[in-house]
Amino acid sequence: MTRKLRCHAIVIGVTVALTLAGCGGGGESSNSSANTNGLEKTTIKVGALPIPDPVSLYIANAKGFFKEEGLTVQPTIITGGAAALPQIESGALDISQTNYVSTFVAVGQGKKIKLVADCYQAGPNTFNIMVPQDSTIKTVADLKGKTILVNNLNNIATLAVETQLKVAGLTKDDVKFSEKPFPDMGNAIKGGQADAGWITEPFITANQSANGFRKLADTMTGQTENLPIAGWMATEEWSQKYPKTLAAFQRAIAKAQQLASTDRKEIEAMLPTYTKIDAKTASVITLGTYPSELNANRLQKVADLMLEYGYLKSPIDVKSVITAPASG
Known part of the structure; x- marks a missing residue:
């Protein structure tokens, strides 16, 4: 994925990673x-x-x-x-x-x-463009002139969004991409810093639950399916x-x-x-x-x-x- 994927820079607040000590000596x-x-x-x-x-x-x-x-x-x-x-x-x-x-x-x-x-x-639905529930943006075509948050510029995030813009008759020049870590996207969009965000799990679920965001488009369809x-x-x-x-x-x-x-x-x-x-x-x-x-x-x-x-x-x-x- 995803995820800074990947594809992509992501900061989630980390617990201690698992580490195994010992390398298995003379087994059978x-x-x-x-x-x-x-x-x-x-x-x-x-x-x-x-x-x-x-x-x-x-x-x-x-x-x-x-x-x-x-x-x-x-x-x-x-x-x-x-x-x-x-x-x-x-x-x-x-x-x-x-x-x-x-x-x-x-x-x-x-x-x-x-x-x-x-x-x-x-x-399906692992990397979605999301907007607030009450947003006037109803289709990808409505993103023209809007700001979209991505976790990394010129990477999997922007590439995935561009494929959806193409279907809607737009190009990357029709929107503005702005970089923001996934954990910060929800508050940034709520605060008016951007109109939409390219979001992956677990932040899709978190923003649906906490902020009432809705899916505008699944970016893993068409050219990017699977x-x-x-x-x-x-x-x-x-x-x-x-x-x-x-x-x-x-x-x-x-x-x-x-x-x-x-x-x-x-x-x-x-x-x-x-x-x-x-x-x-x-x-x-x-x-x-x-x-x-x-x-x-x-x-x-x-x-x-x-x-x-x-x-x-x-x-x-x-x-x-x-x-x-x-x-x-």
Whole structure:
């Protein structure tokens, strides 16, 4: 997602992230195999936003999936995929959540980044344009001349809104985008600082409940239906230096993604442990999906859309950005 997605910079007020100590010494079967093969690095720091998108990271820790691989993962809170890029380049983070728009922008600028695992894909009503209940804005066409809050300029937020403006016969030049963190959007719109906001969960539910906001448009329809939002990235150098460590991470996160995609209760139980989303809200918020493997064809859709709307100057072959899991 979403979320600073991603896609996107998000501040939710964070509880302490889960951390597993100990890296599973001389176990049997898969544990023994992983340790015998010798992970190049047994403890890694992984950047994640305190939102639903990276829930599989915490599921994998809680269920012992990383430990089974001989790996200790230390989640580290980040403010957005773009903001995390300098941290993985410097080595402060080994792997980080990222939104695909930020990633492809960076790749287009020559950054040596690899996508190593999928994280989150949009579903219906997971990223909506919202307005106050009594707003005179009734359709997307009514946004002409209006101010729309987004969590990040020139990123997944503005791209998603632009696709809806196009359907309504408008362009980005017909509106004004203004940057505001998701938690602050509701009060800013109520206070007259903007007319509408591009909002994701849990803030969609929160603003409906607390402020009486209504949905103007689901931005994940048409060109953006089922749009891939967020994944896990590492630098090309790190991926080449620690291939066994990376493969261990990929196996564990794929297992957790599979669990998240088939059992919502696992997500609901985990969200309150690393976000400010309480159990009641976790049970009602709208969620996207959690793909268990990177698919170049799906991700190419994002890069092609970015090229169409001017976020990229030249095409990107997404296959060249993906580091596939090692066999075995």
